[in-house]
Amino acid sequence: MAGHLTQIGYGATFWSFVVGHSAFELSAIALAGAAGLKMGWALIAPGRLPRGEALLLAARTSVQLICGAGARGRSAPSPFSTPPRRPGRWR
Numbered sequence: 001m002a003g004h005l006t007q008i009g010y011g012a013t014f015w016s017f018v019v020g021h022s023a024f025e026l027s028a029i030a031l032a033g034a035a036g037l038k039m040g041w042a043l044i045a046p047g048r049l050p051r052g053e054a055l056l057l058a059a060r061t062s063v064q065l066i067c068g069a070g071a072r073g074r075s076a077p078s079p080f081s082t083p084p085r086r087p088g089r090w091r
Helices: 002-007 011-044 051-074
Strands: none
Touching: 002 011, 011 051
8 A cells, every 4th residue: 555655756755644543552552462461371380270260360460551651641741631722811
């Protein structure tokens, strides 16, 4: 798809869109992969716990990892987080 859009003259539009989203999406992919690996490892090597309990514990940790990362992403400062006000107005 990237090659086709570049070939027909839409390369600048396509690549500016891709570059703007890539950092956030790659971070999400890495976190989802880490969460999946943690749960998979709990099934493969549960240690002294039964597999069900090990999976439940790993799933709780994975959810905390993903939710914490999402909260961190939303708490980052943004110039669009508050609506602009007119000077001298408090309404």
